[in-house]
Amino acid sequence: MPARRYQLSYSIDRKRELIARFDNFGLSGRKFRAMYEIPRNTWKSWKKQRAKFMTTRRNAKHKTLGGQGAKIIIPFQHDLLTFMKDVRRDEHILTSMHMINFMKTHYYDWLTAYMSDKVDPYKSILRLCQSFTHQHRFYEASKC
Known part of the structure; x- marks a missing residue:
């Protein structure tokens, strides 16, 4: 059984340095990768992002260019989060149905637009509410 290869991470500065060396050496990509032990897919992505x-x-010590985080699709997230905190503050149980009713009351147009192109709209909005609660550390929210 071959030895297990562990994943290396390269800073932006190191990536710049290796790309510049590749340009100066004039070797083929395969030989250059073998010389510096860079995985093929890593090298392909570097060439795309050169x-x-x-x-x-961005600071050259970082490993990535940034922007990989989850994209927020709820435009009224601050209002929804305030509602969730108010419900908890009043010592009530927060459920996904409460969140959906809040959306129906205050953001009906957005809710209908979101649900219009879904195969199963009810499951989609439930999943959205549950992931939103987990992102904001409201772990005890129940489906209801």
Whole structure:
């Protein structure tokens, strides 16, 4: 059984350095990768992002260019979060149905637009509410 290969991570500065060396050496990509032991898919992604690595103003000690986080699809997230905290503050049980009713009352147009293209709208909105509660550390929210 071959030895297990562990995953390396490279800083933006190191990626810039290796890309510059590749340009100066004039070797094929395969030989260069073998010389520096860079995995094939890693090298392919670096080549795609070459311009971004060279022009970024992000601190060179970082490993990524940033922007990988979850994209927020609820435009009224602050209002919903305030509602959730108010329910908890009043010592009531917070359920997904409470959140859906809040959306129906205050953001009906957004809710209908969100649910219009879903195969199972009810499950989709429940899943959205549950993931939102977990993102904001409301772990005890029940489905209801």
